Amino acid sequence: MGVEVVVEGLSKSFGPQTIWRDVTLTLPPGEISVLLGPSGTGKSVFLKSLVGLLKPEQGRVVINGVDICTCSEHKLYEIRKLFGVLFQDGALFGSMNLFDNIAFPLREHTRKGESEIRRVVLEKMEMVGLIGAEEKLPGEISGGMRKRAGLARALVLDPEIILFDEPDSGLDPVRTAYLNQLIVDLNAQIDATFLIVTHDIGTARTVPDNIGMLFRRNLVMFGPREVLLTSTEPVVEQFLNGRRQGPIGMSEEKDAGQAAAELAELRDSETGVPHIIPQLEASAGLPLRAAVRRRKDRVMRDLGSLDPSAQQEIVKTLTPDERARYRIGAQEPGTGAWPGQTGPVAAQPMPPQDVAQVPPQPPRPSPTPRPRQDQRPPWAEGHESEEPVAARRRWFGRKRDGDR
Numbered sequence: 001m002g003v004e005v006v007v008e009g010l011s012k013s014f015g016p017q018t019i020w021r022d023v024t025l026t027l028p029p030g031e032i033s034v035l036l037g038p039s040g041t042g043k044s045v046f047l048k049s050l051v052g053l054l055k056p057e058q059g060r061v062v063i064n065g066v067d068i069c070t071c072s073e074h075k076l077y078e079i080r081k082l083f084g085v086l087f088q089d090g091a092l093f094g095s096m097n098l099f100d101n102i103a104f105p106l107r108e109h110t111r112k113g114e115s116e117i118r119r120v121v122l123e124k125m126e127m128v129g130l131i132g133a134e135e136k137l138p139g140e141i142s143g144g145m146r147k148r149a150g151l152a153r154a155l156v157l158d159p160e161i162i163l164f165d166e167p168d169s170g171l172d173p174v175r176t177a178y179l180n181q182l183i184v185d186l187n188a189q190i191d192a193t194f195l196i197v198t199h200d201i202g203t204a205r206t207v208p209d210n211i212g213m214l215f216r217r218n219l220v221m222f223g224p225r226e227v228l229l230t231s232t233e234p235v236v237e238q239f240l241n242g243r244r245q246g247p248i249g250m251s252e253e254k255d256a257g258q259a260a261a262e263l264a265e266l267r268d269s270e271t272g273v274p275h276i277i278p279q280l281e282a283s284a285g286l287p288l289r290a291a292v293r294r295r296k297d298r299v300m301r302d303l304g305s306l307d308p309s310a311q312q313e314i315v316k317t318l319t320p321d322e323r324a325r326y327r328i329g330a331q332e333p334g335t336g337a338w339p340g341q342t343g344p345v346a347a348q349p350m351p352p353q354d355v356a357q358v359p360p361q362p363p364r365p366s367p368t369p370r371p372r373q374d375q376r377p378p379w380a381e382g383h384e385s386e387e388p389v390a391a392r393r394r395w396f397g398r399k400r401d402g403d404r
């Protein structure tokens with residue numbers, strides 16, 4: 001199972017420019033989380049901070065008990081071995097064929113022999129559907145194939161945390177859909193902790209277990225997908241429903257045509273009302289995602305603390321067996337309450353035999369509390385400046401000292 005990433009009170013500035021402040025969230029082990037936000041809100045800076053390439057001024061990033069913001073270079077180097085990163089452009093070497101590109105981290109950072117390298121590379125190429133393309137150069141293949149090659153390269157060192165920097169950038173909707181399915185399938189196979197940075201509403205609505213959103217120097221929310229997908233927080237609602245009306249200005253987001261097309265896909269064709277699209281499942285023949293059961297236990301344990309609309313959506317996804325297991329009765333029509341409950345739905349403790357089957361649970365990544373109506377949220381002030389994204393990223397600079 002992947003490892004938990006705990007971020008506490010993280011703040012990052014460049015000179016006088018505050019990128020974000022006081023970011024607190026937990027990426028639960030093995031789950032898929034998505035980080036959203038308009039351009040320039042510091043999503044890439046956040047990814048770089050997680051692997052210790054950038055040093056936030058305040059706060060902690062704790063992985064396996066190590067705070068990577070303050071640990072020694074040696075410890076940081078060890079922790080980085082846990083990460084795999086899919087770069088926006090795949091970051092492939094143009095003069096190397098796909099096999100050599102994917103083999104590169106193994107040759108650079110391990111002492112594996114060529115036959116073992118071949119075995120690992122072909123295994124990962126098979127996982128991403130690239131068998132047969134070993135001899136191709138990056139310039140000879142499509143953008144989608146380049147992404148998959150970049151993903152195979154991110155997988156060769158068997159990472160426990162995978163960061164995806166805008167995996168859908170430059171892909172058409174069909175290729176994005178294939179890549180999203182591949183991400184879910186990979187999660188089912190390797191059970192690593194995934195964090196995806198994206199602008200794509202379809203990806204945000206169908207792939208993750210948890211969603212977070214950065215806006216105007218703050219983490220507006222982070223929590224289970226149902227919480228954000230039913231949120232009435234203006235910036236979250238606007239972003240996730242692709243609406244033009246709202247706090248996010250055009251200078252901060254995509255063009256109107258793209259937003260309208262995405263919105264049309266997401267609305268009920270008869271009522272025009274946005275609805276929650278079911279989360280993607282792993283393809284037939286693959287194991288069920290272990291994270292699904294873990295997440296359900298975690299979310300059901302804290303159900304009573306969530307917004308009623310999120311509670312409704314979560315309860316809707318339960319099978320009859322799960323309803324029995326979590327002691328959820330039939331819903332009273334129109335009341336939003338369940339029989340015997342006067343307040344929000346609260347999951348009952350599981351019977352002892354069920355508790356024994358549930359692995360130890362991490363602390364819940366609590367949704368950022370919604371501000372009271374009389375409080376103006378910090379992200380409601382001013383506008384972000386827009387600056388070009390830092391281009392190519394190199395995350396690992398040195399040789400690994402041992403085999404993995």
Ligand SMILES: Nc1ncnc2c1ncn2[C@@H]1O[C@H](COP(=O)(O)OP(=O)(O)OP(=O)(O)O)[C@@H](O)[C@H]1O
Pocket residue numbers: 014019037038039040041042043044045046385386387388389390
């Ligand atoms: N090394 C750096 N030095 C100074 N400023 C930087 C550095 N890296 C990033 N920035 C600034 O941080 C801000 C956030 O950049 P970042 O690339 O993280 O945004 P983003 O949310 O990922 O954007 P996009 O969605 O367009 O990729 C930008 O204003 C950028 O210019």
